[in-house]
Amino acid sequence: MVANKFVLRFTSALVEQPIIYRLVRDFDLVVNILKADINPHKEGYVVLELSGDSDNYNRGLKYLKGVGVDMAPLSGTIFWNKDRCLQCGACTSFCPAGALYMTPDMEVHFDDTKCIICESCLDVCMARAVEVRF
Amino acid sequence: MAVEKSYEEINERIKQGKAVVVTAEEIIDLVKEKGVEKAAREVDVVTTGTFGTMCSSGAFLNFGHSKPRIKMNRAYLNGVPAYAGIAAVDAYIGATALPESDPENRVYPGRFLYGGGHVIEDLVSGKQVKLEAFGYGTDCYPRQHIESWVTLEEINDAILFNPRNAYQNYGVAVNSSNKTIYTYMGVLKPRLGNVSYSTSGQLSPLINDPCYRTTGVGTRIFLGGGTGYVAWHGTQHNPSVSRGENGVPLDGAGTLALIGDLKQMSPEWLRGVSYAGYGASLAVAIGIPIPVLNEDILLSCTVTDEDIYAPVMDYSFAYPQRVSEELGQVSYAELRSGSITIQNKEVPTTPLSSYAKARQIAQILKSWIAEGNFLLTEPVQALPSMDAGITMNNLEEKKNNR
Numbered sequence: 001m002v003a004n005k006f007v008l009r010f011t012s013a014l015v016e017q018p019i020i021y022r023l024v025r026d027f028d029l030v031v032n033i034l035k036a037d038i039n040p041h042k043e044g045y046v047v048l049e050l051s052g053d054s055d056n057y058n059r060g061l062k063y064l065k066g067v068g069v070d071m072a073p074l075s076g077t078i079f080w081n082k083d084r085c086l087q088c089g090a091c092t093s094f095c096p097a098g099a100l101y102m103t104p105d106m107e108v109h110f111d112d113t114k115c116i117i118c119e120s121c122l123d124v125c126m127a128r129a130v131e132v133r134f
Numbered sequence: 135m136a137v138e139k140s141y142e143e144i145n146e147r148i149k150q151g152k153a154v155v156v157t158a159e160e161i162i163d164l165v166k167e168k169g170v171e172k173a174a175r176e177v178d179v180v181t182t183g184t185f186g187t188m189c190s191s192g193a194f195l196n197f198g199h200s201k202p203r204i205k206m207n208r209a210y211l212n213g214v215p216a217y218a219g220i221a222a223v224d225a226y227i228g229a230t231a232l233p234e235s236d237p238e239n240r241v242y243p244g245r246f247l248y249g250g251g252h253v254i255e256d257l258v259s260g261k262q263v264k265l266e267a268f269g270y271g272t273d274c275y276p277r278q279h280i281e282s283w284v285t286l287e288e289i290n291d292a293i294l295f296n297p298r299n300a301y302q303n304y305g306v307a308v309n310s311s312n313k314t315i316y317t318y319m320g321v322l323k324p325r326l327g328n329v330s331y332s333t334s335g336q337l338s339p340l341i342n343d344p345c346y347r348t349t350g351v352g353t354r355i356f357l358g359g360g361t362g363y364v365a366w367h368g369t370q371h372n373p374s375v376s377r378g379e380n381g382v383p384l385d386g387a388g389t390l391a392l393i394g395d396l397k398q399m400s401p402e403w404l405r406g407v408s409y410a411g412y413g414a415s416l417a418v419a420i421g422i423p424i425p426v427l428n429e430d431i432l433l434s435c436t437v438t439d440e441d442i443y444a445p446v447m448d449y450s451f452a453y454p455q456r457v458s459e460e461l462g463q464v465s466y467a468e469l470r471s472g473s474i475t476i477q478n479k480e481v482p483t484t485p486l487s488s489y490a491k492a493r494q495i496a497q498i499l500k501s502w503i504a505e506g507n508f509l510l511t512e513p514v515q516a517l518p519s520m521d522a523g524i525t526m527n528n529l530e531e532k533k534n535n536r
Contacts, residue, residue: 086185086405086417087488090320093328106470106489123245124321126187126407126417126486 003051005034005074007134010044014068020046027060028052034074035132047074047134076132078117080110084129091121091130100130137174137429141512144178144425148506153178155503157496158342158424158435165436170429179503179510180424180435182339183356183495186332186487187407188418189318190298190369192228193254193396196291197265197284199223205275206267211253211284218267222275226295227253229416239411243316249414252406254294257286258358259401292396294358294404298368300420302340302388303444304332306464306483308476311450316411320486322449326476329446329483334492335439335466339422340388342435344381345520346373348424350513355392356421356499359403361508362394364422367517372526381434384443384463388517392420403495419491421499425510439466446476456528 010019015038023029029052038044050060064071080100087108091100099114100121110130121130147153154177156164161180165173195216200223209218209225213233216225231250238244256263262283271278286292307319307330315322319330335341343349353364368389375387396404403419426432446461447453461476468474469483502508518524 086407087490088186088486089484089488090330090486091484093323093330093482093484094321102472102484106485106493108490123243123410126320126409126415127405128247128408 001051002054002057003049005047005049007072007074008046008048008064009070009072010038010046011068012041012043015040015042015044017067019064019067019069022063023050023060027056027063029056029060047076074134076117076134078112078115078119078121079131079133080112081129081131084127086127086129088126091125094120094124096120137171137426139178139425139427141425141427141510145509147178148503148509151504151506153503155179155181155500157493157500158182158337159493159496161432161435162336162438165432170433170436174426174429174432177426177432179500180342180426180432181421181496181499181503182337182342182424183419183421183492183499184300184334184338184487185403185419185491185495186334186417187318187409187415188296188299189230189415191254191294191296191416191418192226192250193257194224194226194291194293194295195289197223197225198288198290200277200280200282202277203275204267204269204277204280205272206269209265209267211263211265212248212256213264214248214250214253216250229254230413232414243411244413245410246408246412246414249406249408251414251416254396254404254416255401255406257292258396258399258404260285260287286397294362294392294394294396294399295365296392296418298370298389299392299418300339300368300390300422301333301386302338302344303383303442304386305447305453306331306444306469307447307449307453308461308481309450310448310461315450316409317449318409318412318415319449321410326479326481329469329474329476329481330486331444331466331469331483332486333444333466334487334489335442335470336437337489337492337496339420340390341382341437341442343422343424343431344377344383344434344437346388346517347431347434348427348513349390349422350517351515352511352513353422354508354511355423356419356495356502357392357394357399358396358419359400360394360398362392363511364390364513365393366391370526371518372524373518373520373522374524377520378441378443380437380441382437382442385445390517419495421495423499423503423508423510439470442466444469
C-alpha cells in the first residue's frame with residue numbers, strides 16, 4: 001500500500017479528459033482531492049492524495065506522466081495571516097505540533113518550523129486566517 | 135468616609151483631561167495594593183472589553199432611491215439576502231444570513247465562507263458591494279428589478295443594530311459522543327476531546343457590572359471601533375439565573391441590545407466569521423466604561439477569573455435536546471490555564487472570544503476617555519435586574535386551541 005500527495009497541473013487540452021476517472025477505474029487507486037481549480041479550456045490544477053497497492057500506484061503514475069500531466073509532490077506550506085487572525089485561540093486545541101500556540105497572556109502565535117502541514121487548523125479557524133499555499 | 139461621585143463630576147474630570155482611567159484587568163492589582171476606598175477615590179472609570187462572535191447582530195441600511203423608484207421586497211448584498219420587509223429602500227442585513235446558493239450542510243460539514251457578517255465587514259472595509267433587489271411594481275414604485283454596486287460611504291444610512299450582544303457569562307462546551315461535532319461553540323472533538331469557552335471573563339463588560347448598576351439604556355460604549363449605545367436590554371436577557379456571592383451569574387444571564395453608526399466602524403473590530411458545519415456570523419468588538427460612582431461599583435470591577443464560574447454543557451446531547459444537565463462548574467482561571475479535568479480526564483481548553491483583543495479594546499476605550507474624547511452617559515433607564523421577575527419561556531409545540 002502506497003499513499004502520497006501530489007500537485008497535478010493540467011494544460012487546457014488535458015482539462016477536458018477524464019483523468020481522475022481513469023486513475024480510479026483502470027488502476028484501482030483511491031483518489032482524495034484536497035484542492036482543485038479546473039475550468040473548461042483553461043489550465044488547471046488538482047491537489048490530491050493517491051493511494052493503492054504499489055503496482056497499481058506505479059502504473060497510475062506512469063499513466064499520468066504518459067498523458068502529459070505535470071506532477072510534483074505536495075510541498076504546501078501553512079500560511080498564518082496575522083492580520084486576519086482574531087486572536088481567539090480556538091485553533092490551538094487542534095494543532096498537534098504546537099505550531100499554533102497561545103502565550104500566557106493569551107496571544108496567538110504561529111511557529112512555522114514546528115508545523116507538520118496536517119491542515120487540522122484550516123476549518124477550525126472562524127476567521128479563515130490559516131491557509132495552505134503551494 | 136464613603137466615596138460618592140456623580141456622572142457630572144467624572145465627566146468634568148474627563149473634559150479637563152484629568153480623569154484616572156484603568157482597565158478591568160489593571161484595577162485588580164491596583165485595588166489589592168491600595169484598598170477599595172483609596173482606589174475608588176482615585177479612579178474615575180474602569181474600562182471593559184470583549185471581542186467574539188455575536189450572532190444576533192446586523193445592520194439597517196438605506197440605499198437611497200433609484201430612478202425610476204423601486205419598493206424592494208427582496209434584496210441581496212453580494213448574493214446574501216437582506217430583510218426587505220420594511221420601507222421601500224430600507225433593509226436589514228443579518229449576521230448569519232447566507233446566500234441562497236450556499237450548500238449549507240448538504241456537504242457536511244459546510245464551510246459557510248460568506249454570509250451577512252462578511253457583507254458587513256466588506257462594507258466597513260469600504261469595498262463595493264453588489265446590490266440586487268426585486269419589487270413587484272406599484273404606481274408609486276414602478277421598477278421591479280435593480281442591480282447596482284454600493285459602498286458604505288454612498289448609502290444614506292447604515293446603522294448597526296444588534297439585538298443580543300455581550301452575554302453576561304456563557305456555558306462551556308464539550309462533546310461526549312463518539313464523533314466530531316460542529317457547533318456554534320466551534321469544532322468539538324469526540325469523547326471530551328476539547329473544551330470550548332466564550333466571554334472575556336474578568337474583562338467582560340457585564341461581569342464587571344453584574345447587577346447593571348451603571349450599564350443601562352443610553353450608555354455610550356465602544357462598538358465595532360466606533361462609538362455606540364446600549365439601546366435596550368438584549369433578547370433573552372435573563373437576570374434571574376443563580377449567582378455567586380459576588381453577584382456574578384453562574385450561567386448566561388444579562389444581554390445587551392446595541393446600536394451605533396456603522397460608518398464610524400472598522401473592519402478590525404467587525405469581522406465576518408465562518409464556523410465549519412454551523413454557519414456564518416459576525417465577531418463584534420465591545421467596550422463598556424464603568425464609572426466609579428462608589429466603592430461597591432468598584433468592588434464589582436475587581437472580579438477575577440478565579441471568581442467567575444460557568445457550567446460545562448454537553449453539546450452532543452444535553453444542549454441540542456434542551457435537557458438541563460451540567461457536567462459541573464468551572465472557573466475562568468481553570469479555563470484559561472489551558473486544561474480542565476472532566477470525568478477524571480484532563481481536557482484542553484481554548485477560547486472562542488479573544489482575550490488579547492478584549493484587553494486591546496479596554497485599552498483603546500481607556501485612551502479615548504483619558505484623552506477627553508469620550509464622555510460617559512448616565513442611563514436614561516435601568517436594565518431589568520434580579521428583581522424584575524424575568525423568566526425565560528421555551529417554545530412549546532401546540533395545536534390551535536380556538
